[in-house]
Every structure is written in structure tokens, then in C-alpha cells.
Amino acid sequence: MREQQEASEDAVMTRIGQAVILLHAGDREEARNRLGEIWSEIGEEGDGLHRCTLAHYLADAQDDPGDELAWDLRALTAAEGLADRPREAVRAFYPQLHLSLAADYVKLRRPEAARVHLARARAATGGLSDDGYGNGVRAAIARLERRLATEPGQGPRPFPEQSP
Incomplete structure (x- = not known):
């Protein structure tokens, strides 16, 4: 059971990484869409590391500075909740x-x-x-x-x- 959970967490990070590649290649809209889909799947209560990583990159994919700020604030909030991490x-x-x-x-x-x-x-x-x-x-x-x-x-x- 634990192995399945770890594999699924790795799959989430892999998907985030794939979207980030698109972002760095200049396809902000597709990256934003993919990252947004992952965010919808894991939600506000999902794994803190996933939320922090997603929000950080979702901020980078925004066109509006206010939206970018909102996502960066979510990333910081998620990081502050990572007390269970080293x-x-x-x-x-x-x-x-x-x-x-x-x-x-x-x-x-x-x-x-x-x-x-x-x-x-x-x-x-x-x-x-x-x-x-x-x-x-x-x-x-x-x-x-x-x-x-x-x-x-x-x-x-x-x-x-x-x-x-």
C-alpha cells in the first residue's frame, strides 16, 4: 500500500516536471493548463510538497502580476505546512x-x-x-x-x- 502511495506521489512530481519543461520552453498557456489540472486533482488539502511546488510554478505561468502574487503566497503557505519534512x-x-x-x-x-x-x-x-x-x-x-x-x-x- 505504501509503495503505491509513493509511486503515485512520484507520478505527480513527474507530471509537474513535464509541465515545467513546457513553461521553460515558452508554452505558458499549456503549462498553466496542465499545472492547473494537477492542482484541481490534489486540491487545497493535498500533499504540501506538491502544493508548494505546483503553486510556485503556477505563479511563474501567470500573465497577471496579481495572480502571480496569489500563487506565490499559496506556495509560501504550503511550505510553512511542511513540518513533517526534513x-x-x-x-x-x-x-x-x-x-x-x-x-x-x-x-x-x-x-x-x-x-x-x-x-x-x-x-x-x-x-x-x-x-x-x-x-x-x-x-x-x-x-x-x-x-x-x-x-x-x-x-x-x-x-x-x-x-x-
């Missing part, structure tokens, strides 16, 4: 999830909210490995920090964790 694995999610939220708030012209999530992303980088993924997330955080620090009409501004 702590190290879950900690690695937070920098990217907060970075995504910061980018959403930039698109929505809410720089203060973006700064809050960017500071949370930076604070969570201790959970990242020193590998291509971790280095890429750290570099993306630094790029968005620079962008927000020199926002037109705002002048350089400190981030919440920095002293004024």
Missing part, C-alpha cells in the same frame, strides 16, 4: 519563495513589501547549498537588491535588516 529540505525553499514574492511586489509597484520579502530571502540563504542553484538564488537576490536600492525617484534606501 528541516534542511524545507529551509532550502524559503530564499526562492521570498525572492519570488519580492519580484511580484516589484511588478505591482509595492517596493516596501518587496524589500520585506527580499530581506527574508537574504536571511534564509543559510539554507542554500553552495552549488549552482544556491549561487543562482543568491545572485538573483543581489540583483533585485541593487534594483530596489536605486529605484528612480527613491534614491538609495536601506533594507529592513540594515541600519539607516
Whole structure:
């Protein structure tokens, strides 16, 4: 029985991965449709890792920044519910999830909210490995920090964790 459950969970992640390939290839609509179908199947009460992963990629597949923010918030909520997972694995999610939220708030012209999530992303980088993924997330955080620090009409501004 447990083997069947694990196989079915692997099948869900495989389907998510297939949709993500479409997303990265530029077929946002088909990726959004496939990811949406999976979300409908597992629902709000489905496996937290599946919900976190799905919501994260569904956010990337959205055309409207408000919709993207809503999905990224769902991803963060799902990650916060992963108490049954190994702590190290879950900690690695937070920098990217907060970075995504910061980018959403930039698109929505809410720089203060973006700064809050960017500071949370930076604070969570201790959970990242020193590998291509971790280095890429750290570099993306630094790029968005620079962008927000020199926002037109705002002048350089400190981030919440920095002293004024």
C-alpha cells in the first residue's frame, strides 16, 4: 500500500516536471493548463510538497502580476505546512519563495513589501547549498537588491535588516 502511495506521489512530481519543461520552453498557456489540472486533482488539502511546488510554478505561468502574487503566497503557505519534512529540505525553499514574492511586489509597484520579502530571502540563504542553484538564488537576490536600492525617484534606501 505504501509503495503505491509513493509511486503515485512520484507520478505527480513527474507530471509537474513535464509541465515545467513546457513553461521553460515558452508554452505558458499549456503549462498553466496542465499545472492547473494537477492542482484541481490534489486540491487545497493535498500533499504540501506538491502544493508548494505546483503553486510556485503556477505563479511563474501567470500573465497577471496579481495572480502571480496569489500563487506565490499559496506556495509560501504550503511550505510553512511542511513540518513533517526534513528541516534542511524545507529551509532550502524559503530564499526562492521570498525572492519570488519580492519580484511580484516589484511588478505591482509595492517596493516596501518587496524589500520585506527580499530581506527574508537574504536571511534564509543559510539554507542554500553552495552549488549552482544556491549561487543562482543568491545572485538573483543581489540583483533585485541593487534594483530596489536605486529605484528612480527613491534614491538609495536601506533594507529592513540594515541600519539607516
